[in-house]
Amino acid sequence: MKEKGLERRILVSTPFFSSAFAMLSQSDGLLTLPDHIAVNLAKQLGLRIFALPxxxxxxxxxxxxxxxxxxxxxxxxxxxxxxxxMRTSMYSVRE
Structure with missing residues (x-):
């Protein structure tokens, strides 16, 4: 991000992605997380997903x-x- 002149400001940190999604659905914040998790959890909460720049x-x-x-x-x-x-889970990392 520094190469692009961007800086991230972290407002909340949580050990669980599901609680981060719950907070996000009630705020104007942004969340960065692995795409395989974003795709599956966003469907449940109706959130939009965009690739990082x-x-x-x-x-x-x-x-x-x-x-x-x-x-x-x-x-x-x-x-x-x-x-x-983990190899067959929809939440597992895919290469």
Whole structure:
């Protein structure tokens, strides 16, 4: 944004996109968030979506566990379930 002479002023910060959308639907504010989330949540609240005029930083998502659970069958099964769900979820990142 600095390259374009723009500066972002953050008025609200929240750990959940859904609460940010709820606040946005009652204000004149703008919200920046990953497009795969914007597309799905905007449909529910009737909000408009526009692409940013710059390339945003890429967000990485991690599945993390303690190494002592590497060979644990139940833990392995759970990790596989989480990964399978994220790969097929409409809220998952698409490349």
């Amino acid at each position: 710059f390339t945003p930083l890429k967000h990485l998502y991690w599945l993390i566990w303690h190494p002592k659970y590497d060979q644990d069958p139940a833990h392995t099964w759970l990790r596989e379930q989480v990964l399978a769900h």
